[in-house]
Amino acid sequence: MAKIGINIATGSLQQEEMIVGIDLGTTNSLVAIIHPGSKNAVVLKEHNSSSLVPSVIHFEDRGSVIVGDAAKDFLITAPQQTIFSAKRLMGKSYNDIKDHAAFFSYRIIDDNTDSLVKVQVGDKFYSPIELSSFILKELKQRAEHILKTPVNKAVITVPAYFNDAQRQATRDAGKLAGIDVLRIINEPTAASLAYGIGLDKNESKLIAVYDLGGGTFDISILRIAGGVFEVLSTNGDTYLGGDDLDNAVVQYWIEQSGLTHQDLAANRQLAQALRLKAEEAKKQLSSKELFEGELNGDKLSLSKQKFEELIRAFVDKTITCCKNALKDAGLKTSDIETVVMVGGSTRVPLVKNSVSEFFGRPVNDSVNPDEVVALGAAIQADILAGNNKELLLLDITPLSLGIETAGGLMDVLIPRNAKIPSKAARQYTTQVDGQPGMRISVFQGERDLVKDNRKLAAFNLTGIPGMPAGLPKVEVGFLINADGILTVSAKELRSGVEQSIEVKPQYGLTDEMVESMLMDSITHAKDDMKARALGEARTEGEQLLKTTERFLQKNAAELEKDELINTANAMQALQLALTMEDKDLIHAKIEALNEVSRPYAERLMDNAIAGAMKGKTI
Ligand code: AMP
Numbered sequence: 001m002a003k004i005g006i007n008i009a010t011g012s013l014q015q016e017e018m019i020v021g022i023d024l025g026t027t028n029s030l031v032a033i034i035h036p037g038s039k040n041a042v043v044l045k046e047h048n049s050s051s052l053v054p055s056v057i058h059f060e061d062r063g064s065v066i067v068g069d070a071a072k073d074f075l076i077t078a079p080q081q082t083i084f085s086a087k088r089l090m091g092k093s094y095n096d097i098k099d100h101a102a103f104f105s106y107r108i109i110d111d112n113t114d115s116l117v118k119v120q121v122g123d124k125f126y127s128p129i130e131l132s133s134f135i136l137k138e139l140k141q142r143a144e145h146i147l148k149t150p151v152n153k154a155v156i157t158v159p160a161y162f163n164d165a166q167r168q169a170t171r172d173a174g175k176l177a178g179i180d181v182l183r184i185i186n187e188p189t190a191a192s193l194a195y196g197i198g199l200d201k202n203e204s205k206l207i208a209v210y211d212l213g214g215g216t217f218d219i220s221i222l223r224i225a226g227g228v229f230e231v232l233s234t235n236g237d238t239y240l241g242g243d244d245l246d247n248a249v250v251q252y253w254i255e256q257s258g259l260t261h262q263d264l265a266a267n268r269q270l271a272q273a274l275r276l277k278a279e280e281a282k283k284q285l286s287s288k289e290l291f292e293g294e295l296n297g298d299k300l301s302l303s304k305q306k307f308e309e310l311i312r313a314f315v316d317k318t319i320t321c322c323k324n325a326l327k328d329a330g331l332k333t334s335d336i337e338t339v340v341m342v343g344g345s346t347r348v349p350l351v352k353n354s355v356s357e358f359f360g361r362p363v364n365d366s367v368n369p370d371e372v373v374a375l376g377a378a379i380q381a382d383i384l385a386g387n388n389k390e391l392l393l394l395d396i397t398p399l400s401l402g403i404e405t406a407g408g409l410m411d412v413l414i415p416r417n418a419k420i421p422s423k424a425a426r427q428y429t430t431q432v433d434g435q436p437g438m439r440i441s442v443f444q445g446e447r448d449l450v451k452d453n454r455k456l457a458a459f460n461l462t463g464i465p466g467m468p469a470g471l472p473k474v475e476v477g478f479l480i481n482a483d484g485i486l487t488v489s490a491k492e493l494r495s496g497v498e499q500s501i502e503v504k505p506q507y508g509l510t511d512e513m514v515e516s517m518l519m520d521s522i523t524h525a526k527d528d529m530k531a532r533a534l535g536e537a538r539t540e541g542e543q544l545l546k547t548t549e550r551f552l553q554k555n556a557a558e559l560e561k562d563e564l565i566n567t568a569n570a571m572q573a574l575q576l577a578l579t580m581e582d583k584d585l586i587h588a589k590i591e592a593l594n595e596v597s598r599p600y601a602e603r604l605m606d607n608a609i610a611g612a613m614k615g616k617t618i
Contacts, residue, residue, distance in 0.1 A: 019153045019182060019385050020044075020143055021190070021377025022136070024170065026087040026241065027214025027344070028052040028370060029135050031143045031154075032378035041194065041375040041382075044146050052370055053142070057134045058082045059121045067138035076272045079105040081121050085243065086135070088215050089117050089128035090173075091166035100239060103247075105268050129169050133176035140177055153180045155381040157373050159216045160186040160234040163444055164401075164456055164486050171485070182384050184485070187211055188220035189229055190376025191342045194367055198224035205337040206232075208325075210355050210363070211373075212318060213343035215241040219322045221329040221336070230419065233328035235321040240314060242282070242345035248310040249278035253300055270296075282307065286347045308350045315354050322358055333359050341365040342372050401478060401486060404441040404450045406431070406598070413478045416446060425477040427493070431594075432547050432601055433469045433554070437462040439540060440476060440490050460540055461490040463497055469601060530583075537583040541574055541590050548597060555604055563600050570596045 021032045021041075030051045032043045043051035050069075058071035059081045066074075074082040083106050089097060094110055094117050101108060107120040118125045136156075143151045156179075158170050167184050174181035188209035192198065197207060204225040211218040218236040222229055253274060254264065264271040273295055281291035281302045291302045326333065339359045346352060346369045356363045367375065402412035405428070413424040430438065438461045445453025464472050473493040480486050548571060556564065574589040 018143075018147060018149050018151055019155065019381040020151055021374050021379070021381045022139055022154045022156045023187070023190075023371075023374035023377060024087065024132060024135065024139075024156055024158075024173075025055055025213060025373075026085050026216060027055055027243070029055050029139055030371065030374045031139050032371070032374040033143075033147070034378055034382040041378045043371045043374055044143050046142070046146060051374075053135070053139060054084075055087065055135050056082060056084045057086065057131055059124070061122075065134050067134055075105075075276065076269050079268045079272050080107060082106065083119060083121070083126075083131055085215050086119075086128050086131035088238070089119070090132065091163065091169040092117055092128070103243075105272060129173045130176060132170065132173035136173055136177035136179055140179060152178065153182055153381075155183045155185060155377045155384065156181055157185055157187045157190045157377050159211075159236070159238065160188055160218045160220050160231070161216070161236050161238050163454065167485055183380060185377065185380050186220070186231065186234075187342065187373045188218055188222065188234070188340075189231065190373045190380060191340055192222055192224065192229060192376070193379045194372045194376035195338075195340055195364065197338065197340075198229050206331065206335050207338040207340060208322070208336045208359060209340045209342060210318070210322070210346065211236075211342035212345040212351060213241050214345070215239075215243050217241055217318050217321065219318070219325045221325050221331065232331070233325045235325035235328065237317065237321060240317060241343075242279075244314055245282055245311050245345065245348070246275055246278040248314070249281055249302060249307065250274050252302070252306070252310055253278070257298065282348070286349060304349075311348070311350065315350055318351075319354060319358050322355070336361075339363045340372075342369055344370050400446055401442070401444050401456075401480075403476060403488075404443060408450050410443055410445070410448055410450045410453055413476070414480065418480075422480045423478065425475050428474045428476060429470050430464070430467070430472050430474075431469050431598065432544075433551050434466040434547050435469065435472075436464050436466070436547065437540065437543050438464065438474055438490070440488065442486070442488050456486065457488065459488075459490075460536060461492070462539075462543075464492050465495045465497060467494070534581060534583045534586075537586040537590075538578055541578050541586050544590055544593060545571060545574060545578075548593065551597070551601070558604055559600055563596070566596045567593070 018033065023030050023032075030043055030053060032041055034040070035042045045051040053068040054072045056068065056071040056075065058066040058074040058078065060066065061081075071082060075084060085104070088100075088103075089108070093115060094108065097108070097117060098110070101110070109118040109120055109125065116127055116129075118127055119131065120126075140151050154174065156170055156174055158167055162170070170184055171181045188211060191209050191211065192207060197203070197205070205223075207222050207224065209218070209220045209222065211220075216236065216238050217240040218234060220234045221232045223232050224230070250271075254261070264274075277293055277295055277300060280293065281300070284291045285302065285304045285307050289304045291300075291307075293300045326336075336359055339355060339361060341352065341355070341363050346355075346363075346365065352363055352365065400410075400412045400416040401414040402410050405411040411426070413426055414422055428438070439458060440461060441450065441458040442456045443450045443453040444456050447453050461474060464474070471494065475491050475493050477489045477491070478486060479489070548567065552559075552564075552567065559567075570589070570593040574586070574593050577586045577589040580586075
């Protein structure tokens with residue numbers, strides 16, 4: 001029997017299942033719903049308080065966790081136990097963020113590896129997924145308190161620039177918070193929905209969504225036609241936002257006061273206090289000409305003119321991104337009919353004016369820029385609940401997706417700016433006789449060499465029956481679902497041996513890992529992951545040694561003396577690497593042996609068979 005709840009605030013009856021829209025922001029997060037009475041999107045807030053929940057988490061000495069405004073107070077008094085901007089760490093390794101490490105006043109584990117970053121608070125370690133889950137848990141609790149009904153399902157928004165790993169991380173954070181994440185949608189898509197653009201089926205227009213929040217900047221060009229939202233291009237900078245404007249002010253005040261960076265490094269409390277003052281100044285200068293304040297008895301002031309001088313380079317950078325987005329979409333500024341402003345930082349007059357000047361029209365900022373994304377997420381939630389069946393959403397991939405082929409080259413299967421959901425498949429073949437397996441490494445990025453792109457995942461297709469090199473036909477399939485999450489499969493077509501494998505991004509988490517994190521066994525999960533990676537590398541190395549041996553038994557007479565010696569050496573090196581606990585070393589030796597054998601394997605490949613093969617060599 002379905003339970004019915006009564007909403008004390010609105011007096012209306014509600015179904016047990018309420019799907020909410022969540023804007024999980026870098027600086028602030030909030031929840032919105034479609035009001036059951038008015039059917040309008042509204043943000044949730046307690047009486048007399050703000051809808052915004054600062055995305056700040058404080059860990060108390062006695063183990064409890066505080067999120068939101070109350071946690072923000074501890075940014076100054078307990079910076080090492082108070083985490084802000086956790087969204088910037090989502091799906092990131094230390095190597096990804098080390099250039100920005102100074103930005104964080106809490107402790108990020110510096111292990112110089114490509115595994116997920118961890119934040120250390122006291123003697124505990126937290127992943128960005130767990131940190132985000134604390135914020136989501138708080139939002140869920142608040143929503144349940146206000147609505148007087150359980151909240152278990154949500155649509156969560158992410159910046160358009162979030163890659164697959166970051167989307168997966170957001171989904172996992174929802175799962176950890178006990179929320180069933182029905183859909184991950186891009187923030188600009190949500191924002192345009194909140195403006196009601198496209199709800200009329202006869203409407204057809206091109207719009208730009210300019211989103212300058214606390215930590216990220218996105219510009220998206222959307223085409224809306226026949227009730228369909230299509231993202232034509234996206235551009236932006238995941239390290240540009242209101243925080244940078246605050247920092248520019250902090251830098252200026254440091255110079256003015258004669259303080260040094262060493263002074264501030266030694267006094268983190270002072271650094272944080274300055275940061276908060278700078279934000280206060282910035283906000284005031286959105287409606288005043290002069291800010292005057294004080295810190296520890298010292299006077300601090302900033303004129304609007306000086307502020308604009310300090311931030312002009314940042315604003316110009318966003319305009320360059322707008323230019324690039326238009327170029328990618330093949331459009332001119334005059335083609336854009338509406339410019340939508342999103343994010344608290346678009347309240348800065350210089351930002352508004354510069355964007356308006358660039359597009360040659362007044363900007364559209366009638367919806368509160370802090371709430372617009374959450375409101376749109378609520379509208380999307382309503383569509384998913386089946387209340388608005390006519391609306392369809394199309395998004396695009398912000399970066400190309402492909403696999404590694406011979407020579408470390410990137411072979412793109414789904415190009416950047418492809419519409420999603422999207423699907424692609426391509427055939428590949430083996431390079432060694434009797435090769436029983438194939439390593440599929442999935443990358444995201446625009447560069448030709450995979451080493452310059454981002455590795456999302458890798459897996460082995462095993463169990464290919466013995467066939468001469470070039471004969472197997474391995475079809476690699478890419479599928480991006482409506483959330484923008486990628487699944488890669490591989491299947492050997494010729495033998496009928498079917499083996500499709502679901503790939504989760506390397507930086508994302510498997511269901512099992514999320515569970516083990518719930519049980520607070522992070523260290524073990526990490527060890528397991530290491531052991532699994534080492535096991536996989538060993539299997540691959542052993543297989544390669546076997547195939548190479550078999551190949552030599554058959555073909556030794558056809559090889560040059562040098563080739564035989566080099567092969568023997570490379571095999572020996574791999575054999576030795578297999579006895580060690582270092583997966584990277586094993587992969588390096590596998591690659592080295594492949595390098596040695598590739599030229600003669602190709603030479604000896606049966607031309608008749610090779611000629612019949614259209615597939616490429618992995
Ligand atoms: P969001 O990520 O959209 O919540 O944006 C938060 C950012 O907007 C923070 O950097 C805030 O400092 C900034 N912000 C909020 N209100 C104002 C304002 N009145 N003027 C300038 N910036 C603001």
